[in-house]
Amino acid sequence: MLGLKQVHHIAIIASDYAKSKAFYCDILGFTLQSEAYREARDSWKGDLALNGQYVIELFSFPFPPARPSRPEACGLRHLAFSVEDIDQAVAHLEGKGVRCEAIRVDPFTDKRFTFFNDPDGLPLELYQQ
Incomplete structure (x- = not known):
């Protein structure tokens, strides 16, 4: 048996890390648990919690491709x-x-x-x- 217990986290790639961090924290009410700049990848990573539970990994990467369409693109x-x-x-x-x-x-x-x-x-x- 595989033994899955629950969804651990959801990863989101943002085009503007600061803007998305403000949206998820200041508007939606998530809290920033930890944050790191990964120089080798020119990427930020923030761990966001909702009601004390880790939920979202928020990333930035230089020049991420746009999402193909909303909401019927294959994937999430x-x-x-x-x-x-x-x-x-x-x-x-x-x-x-x-x-x-x-x-x-x-x-x-x-x-x-x-x-x-x-x-x-x-x-x-x-x-x-």
């Missing part, structure tokens, strides 16, 4: 975050200048959700629990 489609109050979460994001799509209802679960983007256009989802 989006990253979803659960929230207790989606209206409050959307108001917070929009108050910080982050545009959210109209809130929809999942026809299978009857739960409310919406999408928004990080600074590089990575699709992110809020899903009300």
